[in-house]
Amino acid sequence: MKVSHRATYGILAAVDLAMNGKEVPIQARAIARRQSIPVRFLEQVLHAMKKAGLVDSTRGAQGGYLLLRAPSELSVADLLEALDGPVFHDTSQNGTGQSRRDTREQLLLGGVWEKVHQAERGVLSAITIDQLVERQRVLDQQQNPMYHI
Helix, strand or coil: CCCCHHHHHHHHHHHHHHHHCCCCCECHHHHHHHHCCCHHHHHHHHHHHHHCCCEEEECCCCCEEEECCCHHHCEHHHHHHHHHCCCCCCCCCCCCCCCCCCCHHHHHHHHHHHHHHHHHHHHHHHCEHHHHHHHHHHHHHHHCCCCCC
16 A cells, blocks of 8 residues: 555644644644644645644634544544545445456456455554554654653
């Protein structure tokens, strides 16, 4: 499975918003700086996330972005589909079995690829932004150890 930069940046932005924007809107510039994302590209990603109903934006000096859903209710699959379109398409043949146009390879491997797509969807649907936030906190602690004297 290939994941676009757009979707990757959207996931990073959602994690950043979940960590830093619980009550106060976060500016795209601040997210871009923390996540090392080009600000112009991030603004496009955040606009797409807003159109998909995942974030809300507030204009003005104190403006920025907030997640509309709880991080525990927002999955990686939700973000992928919002930013890259229908990633998880149904490859089945409407339950009718074989089609006269199917190649031997499709007949042999079609069921295998369908299982792979279902497994991908299941894994990505099970991973929430909340889980990624926890993972990010662990990584931050490992990179910035506390030294006590």
